Amino acid sequence: MVDVDRLDRNLRRWQEECDRLGLANRPHIKTHKSVEIARRQLELGALGLTCQKLGEAETMIDAGLDDVLIAFNLVGDRKLERLAGLMRRATVRVTFDDPALLPGLAGAARAAGEELGVLVDCDTGLGRTGVTEPARAATLAAEASRTGGLRFDGFLTYPVFAESRSFLEEAVELADVDVPTVSVGGTPTMWHAEELRPLVTEYRAGVYAFGDLNTIAAGVGSLDEVALTVRATVVSRPAPDRAVLDAGTKALAADRGRDGGFGHVVEVPSSAIVKLDEEHAYLRLGGDDSLRLGQTVSVVPNHACPAVNLHDDLVAVQAGEVVDRWRVDARGKIT
Amino acid sequence: MVDVDRLDRNLRRWQEECDRLGLANRPHIKTHKSVEIARRQLELGALGLTCQKLGEAETMIDAGLDDVLIAFNLVGDRKLERLAGLMRRATVRVTFDDPALLPGLAGAARAAGEELGVLVDCDTGLGRTGVTEPARAATLAAEASRTGGLRFDGFLTYPVFAESRSFLEEAVELADVDVPTVSVGGTPTMWHAEELRPLVTEYRAGVYAFGDLNTIAAGVGSLDEVALTVRATVVSRPAPDRAVLDAGTKALAADRGRDGGFGHVVEVPSSAIVKLDEEHAYLRLGGDDSLRLGQTVSVVPNHACPAVNLHDDLVAVQAGEVVDRWRVDARGKIT
Numbered sequence: 001m002v003d004v005d006r007l008d009r010n011l012r013r014w015q016e017e018c019d020r021l022g023l024a025n026r027p028h029i030k031t032h033k034s035v036e037i038a039r040r041q042l043e044l045g046a047l048g049l050t051c052q053k054l055g056e057a058e059t060m061i062d063a064g065l066d067d068v069l070i071a072f073n074l075v076g077d078r079k080l081e082r083l084a085g086l087m088r089r090a091t092v093r094v095t096f097d098d099p100a101l102l103p104g105l106a107g108a109a110r111a112a113g114e115e116l117g118v119l120v121d122c123d124t125g126l127g128r129t130g131v132t133e134p135a136r137a138a139t140l141a142a143e144a145s146r147t148g149g150l151r152f153d154g155f156l157t158y159p160v161f162a163e164s165r166s167f168l169e170e171a172v173e174l175a176d177v178d179v180p181t182v183s184v185g186g187t188p189t190m191w192h193a194e195e196l197r198p199l200v201t202e203y204r205a206g207v208y209a210f211g212d213l214n215t216i217a218a219g220v221g222s223l224d225e226v227a228l229t230v231r232a233t234v235v236s237r238p239a240p241d242r243a244v245l246d247a248g249t250k251a252l253a254a255d256r257g258r259d260g261g262f263g264h265v266v267e268v269p270s271s272a273i274v275k276l277d278e279e280h281a282y283l284r285l286g287g288d289d290s291l292r293l294g295q296t297v298s299v300v301p302n303h304a305c306p307a308v309n310l311h312d313d314l315v316a317v318q319a320g321e322v323v324d325r326w327r328v329d330a331r332g333k334i335t
Numbered sequence: 336m337v338d339v340d341r342l343d344r345n346l347r348r349w350q351e352e353c354d355r356l357g358l359a360n361r362p363h364i365k366t367h368k369s370v371e372i373a374r375r376q377l378e379l380g381a382l383g384l385t386c387q388k389l390g391e392a393e394t395m396i397d398a399g400l401d402d403v404l405i406a407f408n409l410v411g412d413r414k415l416e417r418l419a420g421l422m423r424r425a426t427v428r429v430t431f432d433d434p435a436l437l438p439g440l441a442g443a444a445r446a447a448g449e450e451l452g453v454l455v456d457c458d459t460g461l462g463r464t465g466v467t468e469p470a471r472a473a474t475l476a477a478e479a480s481r482t483g484g485l486r487f488d489g490f491l492t493y494p495v496f497a498e499s500r501s502f503l504e505e506a507v508e509l510a511d512v513d514v515p516t517v518s519v520g521g522t523p524t525m526w527h528a529e530e531l532r533p534l535v536t537e538y539r540a541g542v543y544a545f546g547d548l549n550t551i552a553a554g555v556g557s558l559d560e561v562a563l564t565v566r567a568t569v570v571s572r573p574a575p576d577r578a579v580l581d582a583g584t585k586a587l588a589a590d591r592g593r594d595g596g597f598g599h600v601v602e603v604p605s606s607a608i609v610k611l612d613e614e615h616a617y618l619r620l621g622g623d624d625s626l627r628l629g630q631t632v633s634v635v636p637n638h639a640c641p642a643v644n645l646h647d648d649l650v651a652v653q654a655g656e657v658v659d660r661w662r663v664d665a666r667g668k669i670t
Contacts, residue, residue: 030613052614053581072581072614073570075629097571100628128615129571129579235408236432236464244464246388246407250644251669254589278365278641279387279407279669280463293435294410306613309585309645312667332647334586334614 001298002326004318006227007209008040014190014208015044021197026050026069028185028206031305033330034314035063037209048091050185050204054082055333057092063329066090069183071156071204073101073121073129079335080108087112095156097121097130099140102147109149117153118144119183122171125161134167138174145177154181158204160189160196169199188218212304217258229266229298230307231315232281234291243271243291245281247299252276253306264300267291273299336633337661339653341562342544343375349525349543350379356532361385361404363520363541366640368665369649370398372544383426385520385539389417390668392427398664401425404518406491406539408436408456408464414670415443422447430491432456432465434475437482444484452488453479454518457506460496469502473509480512489516493539495524495531504534523553547639552593564601564633565642566650567616569626578606578626580616582634587611588641599635602626608634 018025027041028050038049038060048067051057057068067090074083074094086092087108094105096118109116120140123130131137137155144152155171157164164184172179184196185204193203207214210228211221232247245265252263254276262273262281268288275282281299285291301307308314309331316324353360362376363385373384373395383402386392392403402425409418409429421427422443429440431453444451455475458465466472472490479487490506492499499519507514519531520539528538542549545563546556567582580600587598589611597608597616603623610617616634620626636642643649644666651659 075570076568076631079568097573098628104629123573128612128617129573132573233411233414235410238432238458238464238467246670249589249641250667254584254641277463278644282463293433294439296411306584306589309613310667310669332585332645334645335581 001229001231002210002314002316003227004316004323006225007037010209010211010225010227011041011044014205015041015046017191017193018203019045021194023193023197023200024202026183026202026204027209028052028204029056029060029330031206031308032209032314033308033328034326035060035065035329036326038065041209047202050206051330053333053335054079054086055335056330057086058082059330059333061086061090069093069095069119069204071095071121071158073097075101075104080104081111084108084111087114087116093117093119093153095119095121096140096144097123099143102143102150106147106149115151116149117151119154119156119181120144120171122155122157122167124157124164124167126159130157134170135174137171138176141171141175141177141179152177154179154183154201156183158184159186160184165196165199172199187215188220191220207304210304213257213264213300213302214255223264223300226300228304228308229300230263232297232299234293234295234297237291237293240289241285243283243285245283245297245299246279247281248276248279250278250310251307252281252299252301253303253310255301255303255306257302263302266298266300268297336564336566337545337649337651338562339651339658341560342372345544345546345560345562346376346379349540350376350381352526352528353538354380356529358528358532358535359537361518361537361539362544363387363539364391364395364665366541366643367544367649368643368663369661370395370400370664371661373400376544382537386665388668388670389414389421390670391665392421393417394665394668396421396425404428404454404539406430406456406493408432410436410439415439416446419443419446422449422451428452428454428488430454430456431475431479432458434478437478437485441482441484450486451484452486454489454491454516455479455506457490457492457502459492459499459502461494465492469505470509472506473511476506476510476512476514487512489514489518489536491518493519494521495519500531500534507534522550523555526555542639545639548592548599548635548637549590558599558635561635563639563643564635565598567632567634569628569630569632572626572628575624576620578618578620580618580632580634581614582616583611583614585613585645586642587616587634587636588638588645590636590638590641592637598637601633601635603632
């Protein structure tokens with residue numbers, strides 16, 4: 001269930017902050033995976049979208065949303081053909097962290113007959129993909145610039161650590177080429193973006209659209225700003241202190257929260273979801289045993305993104321009424 | 336990817352064991368969620384199917400597979416209407432663990448104009464749903480028998496603990512009514528089913544169709560019997576000892592294995608998947624750094640069921656060739 005008023009407020013507040021800071025807003029669609037919500041973000045002033053997979057980008061571009069950054073290394077003939085297909089009909093940029101990726105990307109640009117903008121993926125502390133040294137980032141910037149068909153568009157990192165700023169500053173300083181974009185991401189740090197200006201030019205946030213228990217634990221937002229809940233039914237009351245809901249990892253996702261629990265039940269704030277199976281949530285009631293068998297409740301998930309990816313539709317609610325049903329268009333796009 | 340020969344061998348071996356023991360085989364479709372595989376199970380001799388949710392049962396019955404046990408408490412008008420709809424066109428049974436559920440189930444039976452078979456859900460150690468005392472199970476059996484429109488069909492438990500046998504024996508002994516079915520489930524204990532005969536009459540196994548790392552860790556099957564793998568690509572080689580795959584919790588599911596890892600990479604058995612993000616697997620290579628950027632690998636997931644639920648299709652492979660594509664028909668059926 002999506003609370004439309006809260007969603008719109010969350011989107012508008014962040015766009016206004018980006019406008020105030022002169023920061024390009026490029027929201028990450030990984031959270032909502034929904035054309036309807038991406039469109040709202042763009043209508044409010046977002047510059048374009050961020051996608052994590054080609055399949056997500058294809059979904060958005062099929063819907064006519066035509067400026068997409070794919071923040072992922074693309075490798076392999078099939079994926080590069082798909083990239084070329086997208087470049088023929090939209091503005092697409094990609095990231096890379098290895099010079100071995102450049103010939104493939106250049107080939108896609110050639111096949112599309114378009115210049116491809118590329119950003120160097122910088123690992124400023126996460127230890128996932130990305131180059132781990134500013135000097136290496138600058139070298140890759142130069143290599144991209146020298147590669148026919150490619151245009152070096154800047155540096156990108158995720159998330160923002162204390163060290164990220166100095167890494168990016170050094171990379172920009174060492175780069176022999178112009179650095180049009182410095183792009184960072186992450187909902188937990190978004191309200192500190194001002195401190196990164198003017199170095200950082202673009203911000204990619206995803207979860208801010210809905211909020212979840214993780215972002216609240218990170219100090220961003222509060223329960224009454226959360227726009228996404230999972231509706232569940234009490235299907236068993238095996239003991240006075242225990243209730244079982246018909247929503248497990250298939251509805252809420254398996255992410256454990258910082259408090260050790262698996263979601264917040266709005267109607268019984270003193271309760272705790274202590275365990276999930278695929279189809280069940282185990283609720284410890286903590287004194288409040290008011291829950292009846294058959295009662296429906298709203299659960300705020302720990303992590304909105306994987307929860308949404310389990311559902312085909314979002315039920316849009318306004319003032320307590322169901323007003324629409326939005327497809328999770330890019331659900332399950334794993335390549 | 337599904338290895339069709341391994342799948343068929345897994346299905347056949349278990350059906351032959353059930354035939355040998357005179358045990359009704361009622362495989363749980365939660366693992367494959369696929370009409371094609373359910374049909375193979377029935378053609379080999381399975382008595383019917385087990386589903387966990389109404390939506391799964393609807394999917395199977397829509398495909399003409401017409402004997403389904405729904406091993407879940409059903410409560411609420413919407414669900415009971417759907418149950419009545421299924422009863423009009425198939426043989427459907429359900430479980431329950433609370434007398435408060437009986438009026439609703441009886442109402443569904445009345446609406447359908449059919450008798451509804453019900454089994455008492457027994458908690459013999461899991462601590463999820465189900466009655467926790469054999470005497471209580473016997474009481475519910477009597478209550479179901481007295482309820483118009485309902486037919487008491489037996490006792491059900493999951494999984495099989497050391498205590499399960501004596502619980503079920505006592506429940507059967509205490510029951511004042513005939514107990515046609517005693518149904519147990521779980522792949523880890525299936526090859527010990529002989530020890531439960533003749534008390535137990537029906538077995539529900541799901542994962543046995545594919546196998547996964549969890550069942551291997553439980554001592555059931557070996558890697559060369561596993562029929563399900565997730566195909567992934569090496570998308571980054573940020574360090575000699577580290578590779579990153581484009582398959583994360585959205586492709587493999589988030590279940591952690593008993594070894595602490597998140598899947599087994601067939602091509603690099605000495606490696607370990609030490610962490611997953613939504614779109615990435617972090618692979619520690621452990622000495623073998625042969626993996627190339629762009630190489631594709633096969634990953635055996637920890638838990639087949641939630642992994643399959645993330646995918647729209649299963650790619651059927653035989654002798655190294657793709658031979659078919661099967662829908663995960665009941666993917667995402669959360670109610």
